[in-house]
Amino acid sequence: MKKVLVLGGGFAGVEAAIYLRKQELEVTLVSDRDFFYIYPTSIWIPTGEATMEDVSVPLDELAFAHGFQLIVDPVTALDAKAKKVTLQSGRVLDEYEYIVVAMGQEKIKLEGMEAHSLSICGKPEEATALHEKLDALVQKGHGKIAMGFGGNPKDTSAVRGGPAFEVLFNVDTYLKGKGIRDNFELTFFAPMEKPGQKMGDKALVMMDKMFKMTHINKKIGVKITAFEEDGILFEDGTKLESDLTMFISAGVGHSIIAESGLPLSDAGFVVTNEYNEIEGFEGIYAIGDTASLMGPEWRAKQGHVAEVMARNVAYNIFQHMQRIDSKHSYMEHLNILCVMDTGNGAAFVYRDNKGGKMIPMPIVGHWMKKGWGWYCRNSKLGKIPRLPGM
Known part of the structure; x- marks a missing residue:
């Protein structure tokens, strides 16, 4: 039986x-942590509506349910030509005919960011830290809260904007x-002129209305230069004061991948074709955030696209083993799709080549996303059937 090594324990x-x-x-x-973390539902951790345990699934339970082997040990080196992987423990894995690289991405680091801000899309522990800091401000009874995200000019797909909006509206x-609420000043910040433009012009208009309705301030269109304990500094010389700063930095390629010998984009992501194959490296595939995403300017790295890539690669590897010239591409599934939660409702967001739309879903939208979280956990564990295409 052919052996396949998968690097990464995220969605892909x-x-x-x-x-x-x-x-x-x-x-x-192989994973650097012993649990699968459901990032889309971690947005409720800062407000105490969920805990880290609620949005985590033990990887050993997934391994048992599906019959794959599990190694919890961070990857320290990947030699793509030799198909050799070195782990933190010193263990070397070099007996696999196929390797699927799904190690995610790293973050663009800005001055003071790691010391003075927390991310809902970073280490899982940061979501709990956000809850603790927010709870302290609530006990105090007043404060200034700033939440936003950054961009990557070298790869516009590597931006996580949705979760910033979700946490901000949930905190409101x-x-x-x-x-x-009247005792708190809430501000959204981002360096781009039109943050959220990927969702389409109609969605931007609706987002602007939501900010006005919730009295959330905006500081946009100015480059971020540094983070300090009490706020954020901008290129125009201004400072946004903040007692609690949440910032989702844009992604760049993983540092392990940078030394792997694989072909990389300007942003450090693995260059693949639409079948997630890598030219010159037969038997090695890159999927999810690790891969450089092809497609239009509005494209975005999202969990459902990562899962499409994963299912395609499973099919493509099996066909390759049978010497059958049949492959599945992710291009026809490329879209932006999410339910943007607000704590008391949500908005359905969809974008493809025909344009974008945002449909308000008061009350029911919140419970739809809750239901998706339950579905994600239980379908992954094989306790309930998977829905077609999901």
Whole structure:
């Protein structure tokens, strides 16, 4: 039986391991942590509506449910030509015919960012830290909160804007529920002129209305230069004062991948074709945030696209083993799709080549996203059937 090594325990890696096992292949998944983290539902951790345990699934349970081998040990080196992987423990993995690289991405680092801001899209522990800092401000009864995201001029797909909007609107709802919203100054910040433009012009108009309705301030269109303990500095010489700063930095290629010998984009992501194959490296595939995403300017790295890549690669590897010239591409599935939660409702966001739309879903939208979180956990564990295409 052919052996496949999957590097990464996120959406792309877990989905690849599950679907490779459906092809009855021998699969080993390597992860730097022992749980699969459901980032889209971590937005409720800062307000105390969820805990880290609520949005985590133990990888050993997933491995048992689907029959893949699990190694929890960070990757320290990848030699792509030799198909050799070195782990932090010193263990070397070099007996695999196929390697699926799904190690995610790293973040662009700005001055003071790591010391003076927290991210909802960073290490899982940061979401809990956000909850603790927000709770301290609530106990105090007043404060200034700033939340935003950054961009990457070298790769516009590597931007996580949606979660920043979600946490901000959830905090607004949370403070209103406490009866203390008027005692807090909430500000959204981003360096681009039209943050959220990927969603389309109609969505931008609706977002602007939402900011006005919730009395959330905006500081946009000016480059961020540094983070300080009490605020954010901008290129125009201004400072946004903040007692609690959440910032989602744009992504860049993983440092391990940079030394792997694989072909990279200007932003450090692995260059693949639409089948996630890598020219000159037969048997090695890159998926999810690790891969340089092809497509139009509005494209975005999202979990559902990563999972499409993973399922395709499982199919493509199996076909390759059978010497059958049949491959699946992710290009026809390229779109922006999300339910943007606000704590008391949500908005359905969709964007493709025909344009974008945002549909308000008061009350029911919040519970739809809650339901998706339950579905994600239980379908991954094999406790309920997967819906077609999901």
